[in-house]
Amino acid sequence: MADWTYEKNGCVYPLDGDGLLKGFSHYMRSISAGWIIAQKVVMIEGIRRLVDVGRWIIRTSELTIPRAARESQAEHLIQAMANVCRFRIIHEGDGCTWASDGSMKPASASIEEEKVVLGAATGPSTLVLKIPGRNVSILHGEQIGLIIALMLAGQSSSDAQFCSPIIRILLGLSKTVPRLRNMNGCTYYRWILSLIDRMDTSVKYTCAHTEEDTMEARMNRDADFYASHSHEFKSMVPQSPVPTFHMNDYTFYRDRDGWIESNIGDFINVSMASETSTKLGIGNKYRMSTWAHDESSQPDFPYLRAISAHSAAVQLYARSGQLPTADILVERGKLSSNRCRLGCDEVEDMHHIFVYCEVYEEWRAEAGASVVEWTKEKLNTLEVEEVIANNLLNSAKSLFTDDPLVWPLQKMFFCLGQLPKIDPLINMGGVESGEIYR
Ligand SMILES: [Zn+2]
Known part of the structure; x- marks a missing residue:
């Protein structure tokens, strides 16, 4: 039992029996959100055992292939796609500088909503990829952009420099950093670090101020152009492989969302709120049918x-x-x-x-x-x-x-x-x- 159950709940365990009769939402600032969400899940969804939540499975036969082999397959696929797609290069660079960018539409989509996330890299060659799944954000777009850049740069023997700010942060980290485990986009970060580790040539960060007229700034603008304008042809943009080879040993998965690597407590909370709002929106004589009406917020x-x-x-x-x-x-x-x-x-x-x-x-x-x-x-x-x-x-x-x-x-x-x-x-x-x- 946690300390707060003595102080705030008269020594009653909140996840069973009488403990379920009392709501704790108003304690959001004083007790851990995990407890409040867990209690809501048990109360509303009637969950009692782990099997009521879901089951552990090996989802596809792909997961039975060793991680290193899956990683190498994914990397070969990306390299092959760059050769096949042959995107036009807008401005010639110096042959060793790479810029990357990500974009998401609609830009305001929440973790539960449908969206398209793209990542693009441009340098001596160019590629744009689409990230599968719904539980993704603009961060994943930026990460896959950098992954493409690192992978394509790895094919050449000269030293490479990258304009992505992500690389500046990561160059000081190692993939065993424990904090990475719970970070948003941790799987993609691990992939980036693994690529940097394996590169024969040196990897450097180069700063590009967008307002200047330097080669780096021009390339950054080109990467932004590819990432944002490819949405017009989104059905033709190839899908990036999912880096299951860098995921934690056990990762949540739901059919309509794909792999869930965002904070699972927040995800459940958002998911329950949207289920309730859907139920309210179509029942009760349409009294809460906000979906049919103007969605801007009410005047205060x-x-x-x-x-x-x-x-x-x-x-x-x-x-x-x-x-x-x-x-x-x-x-x-x-x-x-x-x-x-x-x-x-x-x-x-x-x-x-x-x-x-x-x-x-x-x-x-x-x-x-x-x-x-x-x-x-x-x-x-x-x-x-x-x-x-x-x-x-x-x-x-x-x-x-x-x-x-x-x-x-x-x-x-x-x-x-x-x-x-x-x-x-x-x-x-x-x-x-x-x-x-x-
Ligand atoms: Zn009347």
């Missing part, structure tokens, strides 16, 4: 600074399906009829109150007119193009009605704090002007 003011927190409280109740409307009270046996208690001959649910109830018609019209007025004012100040301005004005007019042209799920969701997607309306003048209007 009504939640944090408004003098009365009433509207925020109403929205919280509405989102959790707890507004005491007649239909809900009938379900709970607190009322005998679900008809509108304000006199309309309709079922009194949240939607009726916010969109159709005649008693509130005047308020709705008044609020609608104000929104249209504010929108007009903003459009005039920003001098927005006419087509875009008309689009935005039409949406503003329909904000409080069930207009199927404006609301993606054919129903008004404003009372749940949602807005129709704004990007398609403002990007008509190009993404750049869309950014400005937002």
Whole structure:
């Protein structure tokens, strides 16, 4: 038992029996996150034994080949690909300097999201490779770029110098550094160190300031060009081999993510959060369907600074399906009829109150007119193009009605704090002007 279980949990073990009845998320800053995530996993996923988590397997027959043989196969493959692909060289270098770079699209993708990560190296020859799997980041792109550079440089007999900042850090390290084991991208770092170890010629770092007009800076810009522009032909970019030969003895794997080498606690946390949000997003009468609506963050003011927190409280109740409307009270046996208690001959649910109830018609019209007025004012100040301005004005007019042209799920969701997607309306003048209007 850990110290904190005496102090904060009355000597109760948190991962079994009564210990599972209490949540610890609010202790995130004072006890180790590992405990909190483990408890959530046991509670939500019902995991009791290691076999409930997964099983140890040798995933492919490839893993039965000795590590050294796999490494040599991978390296031959990369060298062969450089010969076959024959990328055009943009600027001639000095024959011994190499630049490399990585890129990821979409740039903001999280560890769970689909993405394309590319690594590129250019020097006396050039190659771009795509990294398989989803549990990868821009760092892996930069690492594979450097791996390509080292491997292609190793084929020549002259000394090589590299513009990658990664090499400057690594030249002072050895592959047995214990800290490498838990570092993000550790497998690729080990591969880089192994390549440096085996090179016959000396490896040097050379600094390249992008703003200068030196050969190194030009090559850096070329590497950046290959890494970022190859996304336009991503289906034609060859895949890099996965360096399983430098992985820890046991490594996590999930079919849709590939090898998981990021922090496993964080990974489980993100994965559970996205599972919950998917469940909420499609169930519960679409009350939490954030995916269908505008994804930009909500303005803070009504939640944090408004003098009365009433509207925020109403929205919280509405989102959790707890507004005491007649239909809900009938379900709970607190009322005998679900008809509108304000006199309309309709079922009194949240939607009726916010969109159709005649008693509130005047308020709705008044609020609608104000929104249209504010929108007009903003459009005039920003001098927005006419087509875009008309689009935005039409949406503003329909904000409080069930207009199927404006609301993606054919129903008004404003009372749940949602807005129709704004990007398609403002990007008509190009993404750049869309950014400005937002
Ligand atoms: Zn009514």
